[in-house]
Amino acid sequence: MVLELDAARPWSARGHWERMDAATADLDGPFAALSLDALAHNARAMVARAAGTRLRLASKSVRSRSVIEAVLATPGWHGVLAATLPEALWLSQTVDDVLLGYPTVDRTALRALAADERALARVTIMVDSVEQLELIDAVVPGHPEIRVALELDAALEVGPWRAGVLRSPLRSPGELAGLARTVVDRPGFRLVGVMSYEAQIAGVQDGRRRGGSPAFMVRAMQRISSADLRERRAAAVAAVRQLAPLEFVNGGGTGSIEATAADPAVTEIGAGSGLFGAHLFDDYRGFTPAPALAFALPVVRRPGRGIVTLLGGGWVASGPRVVDRDPVVAWPEGLSIHPGEGPGEVQTPVRGPAADRMRLGDRVWLRHAKAGELCERTDLLHLVAGDQVVSTLPTYRGEGRKLL
Numbered sequence: 001m002v003l004e005l006d007a008a009r010p011w012s013a014r015g016h017w018e019r020m021d022a023a024t025a026d027l028d029g030p031f032a033a034l035s036l037d038a039l040a041h042n043a044r045a046m047v048a049r050a051a052g053t054r055l056r057l058a059s060k061s062v063r064s065r066s067v068i069e070a071v072l073a074t075p076g077w078h079g080v081l082a083a084t085l086p087e088a089l090w091l092s093q094t095v096d097d098v099l100l101g102y103p104t105v106d107r108t109a110l111r112a113l114a115a116d117e118r119a120l121a122r123v124t125i126m127v128d129s130v131e132q133l134e135l136i137d138a139v140v141p142g143h144p145e146i147r148v149a150l151e152l153d154a155a156l157e158v159g160p161w162r163a164g165v166l167r168s169p170l171r172s173p174g175e176l177a178g179l180a181r182t183v184v185d186r187p188g189f190r191l192v193g194v195m196s197y198e199a200q201i202a203g204v205q206d207g208r209r210r211g212g213s214p215a216f217m218v219r220a221m222q223r224i225s226s227a228d229l230r231e232r233r234a235a236a237v238a239a240v241r242q243l244a245p246l247e248f249v250n251g252g253g254t255g256s257i258e259a260t261a262a263d264p265a266v267t268e269i270g271a272g273s274g275l276f277g278a279h280l281f282d283d284y285r286g287f288t289p290a291p292a293l294a295f296a297l298p299v300v301r302r303p304g305r306g307i308v309t310l311l312g313g314g315w316v317a318s319g320p321r322v323v324d325r326d327p328v329v330a331w332p333e334g335l336s337i338h339p340g341e342g343p344g345e346v347q348t349p350v351r352g353p354a355a356d357r358m359r360l361g362d363r364v365w366l367r368h369a370k371a372g373e374l375c376e377r378t379d380l381l382h383l384v385a386g387d388q389v390v391s392t393l394p395t396y397r398g399e400g401r402k403l404l
């Protein structure tokens with residue numbers, strides 16, 4: 001079966017884990033399973049949140065071509081936000097609009113881009129300095145016209161204090177327009193877009209304490225940041241539009257869809273995490289993704305009362321080194337990862353009242369903190385519809401590839 005989101009039934013949280021477990025009863029863990037109904041629910045919910053602004057799929061948060069193509073066939077979604085140039089070139093074989101969201105210094109891939117007419121028409125690279133343009137010119141002298149987007153820094157800065165990720169050095173409208181002028185004047189490049197990613201809003205839960213900051217302070221930071229960015233982005237985009245007719249202005253991410261869609265300077269939102277519903281997206285106040293993707297680990301031993309040990313499990317997410325990067329137990333209820341050992345390379349003890357009811361070979365379902373990274377651990381996603389596995393979809397890894 002080809003993955004078609006139209007074939008999904010309405011998703012319901014009730015009985016979800018029981019259905020996932022029953023559908024996959026014959027499979028031996030560890031394995032990953034994707035609920036078609038929950039995925040379709042998430043894809044539609046994200047479109048509804050965007051209220052008419054189109055969504056560009058952040059492929060790093062999915063890492064399965066079948067899933068990417070199925071979501072792109074859904075109204076409201078258009079194009080991919082890729083992470084590496086090799087990935088962008090590969091996806092451009094089937095996707096006609098691929099924005100590379102991060103700068104590239106990959107010489108082999110740059111040569112391949114310059115030699116591929118279709119990719120040149122479909123792929124847009126990201127630039128935030130003249131140095132990057134010089135590198136490309138040095139690698140492929142006299143190259144044909146390459147589509148370019150510029151990144152504006154979207155972080156919030158108040159004096160020495162900063163919230164956001166360390167990406168582009170271009171903060172002011174003047175700085176962005178300065179580089180835009182350089183691109184426009186430089187042979188071999190065509191300026192087509194602008195991007196600014198407000199990670200401190202899109203990737204920070206507004207319903208949960210973060211480090212030393214209670215949730216109300218997170219929300220205050222996000223309100224100030226939204227206002228700052230709205231002003232700065234509008235002025236920067238207006239200045240660049242004086243120099244080049246932009247095809248798109250990209251912003252946001254899963255956690256900021258509403259806020260970014262409300263910014264009139266933005267024409268599209270890059271988002272992906274909300275599709276699989278990784279657990280780092282559980283604590284937003286405005287939306288709750290369905291837990292579409294999960295992995296099941298078998299119980300292999302019983303080290304003591306109230307504890308069972310699972311095979312594998314150390315699939316910890318990237319990012320700041322805090323415990324919320326660990327997977328969480330989703331089902332059965334009443335189990336959690338043993339804090340003394342954590343999710344391990346070959347085994348993960350879990351404890352709680354449900355442990356003593358479990359038998360060897362029973363499965364415990366876990367959710368990854370970040371959606372796409374799970375796909376680096378498995379070749380296949382078992383697609384569950386209702387209480388049946390209806391298909392197996394290859395991940396990037398299953399197609400012999402990886403993101404990074």
Ligand SMILES: Cc1ncc(COP(=O)(O)O)c(C=O)c1O
Pocket residue numbers: 058061081101197202203251252253254255270271272273274
């Ligand atoms: C440039 C850019 N846009 C958007 C996103 C949001 O992606 P997601 O919705 O998958 O969290 C990211 C995530 O890191 C990003 O780097």
